[in-house]
Amino acid sequence: MSAEKPSMDEARTNAKELLTNAKDAMAEMKVQLAQSKEVLALLAVDMGGDPLNKGDLEHAKHAFQNSLNVTIIDNPAIGDSTRLMTRMYSLYEKIFPIAEEREELAKLLSLMDKNHDKKLQASGAPFREQWIIVQHPNTGEVIAARNVITFSAAKDKEVSKEIDGTQHLIYGFVDPRFRSMGLGDFTMGIAEDEARKFLATTYKGRSAGSMDMVQISEQNAPLLMSMESMLVDTAGAKTDQFWRREYYESLGFRELSFDYIQLPLEPRADGGEPSDELNLITRGVPAPVGGRGLKSVMTDIPASSVRFHLYNFFDRSVAAGQYEVDADPDWIKQSSALEGTISVKPKLDFMGLKDKAWLFMEQYIGGKRFEADAFSGNTVGDMMGIEAIPAQALSGNDNARPKAAPTALAGPK
16 A cells, blocks of 8 residues: 555644754854864964964965875775774765765665776776775764775877876765865875876876876755655755855866656665756866866857767766666757867856745745645756756856746646
């Protein structure tokens, strides 16, 4: 028998609880961030610096980073790698509370086994999956981690004319108590260095410092998420999805003008479903002694490079041998659209919509038009009557493009 559908009052009560949890989580994050900043200020004082001086705070931040225990794992069979991954997984589950957005520990471990499968490495683009795990110097507690996979274009004559390889930022997260310590940037820098080292092993006579690549990542898109997803994600990660995008924009990432669909993490026959709540974001990572003229903030990218990257990412990491990517309908659709050059939008963040979106969600949940199916099934953008932020928009709410008839409030699609 199927589960009985909750009544309207029950559905509204559940929605209000999710809203409260999300707001409480953001409030908790602000407290933890303030506490983390206090710790940083005290560290600056201990080092003889001025806690109000930005330079002294940066010095203290780097001193803290230099004290951390960093472990790079690409083979779970070595040493205590599996034990450390198990400890990392506890933080991972807290940061990614939606089951569909995370993977089982067993799969994360098995993916790294493929690094050492000589037959697999020889069959296509050479790749290296890695976890960067950061532990507190005193307690040994895992306080940050980053998961990346790097693909070499050494065997692809077309792609290698433009870049030496690509890197996908799969997971990156920091314990909310340590979010003022620059650990996201810290692990990003390590990921770039490790990628260059790996890529250099796939080319003859090349150094790590000459490797040009692009980084690509999936990012939650607030306008494409349902209200339910927005609230659950915010409560679990203690991070507003709008602020997360602003952080990546500050690092030089921009959004690809491309309708992206993430393929299922499990076969469709086993209940796996694709996700259309994400954007693809990208930035260039120019080599210190490279010569291609690659720019970090990109305005366009060859479609062949995006296709190369996505096919390998889907095949090696997402499907991971569970199903054939070439036969997946969403891959076929996306692949056919990757022709010529893909433009890159000049802005990534949705900050101009942040306050408006949260006010809308609160009013909708408490209003007369509330419907459970719309709350969980419609996108925030549809329900607000906003289709997208135009690529030419520079900032502000006034640049949002309204739909001709925002009728989604009347019920689900």
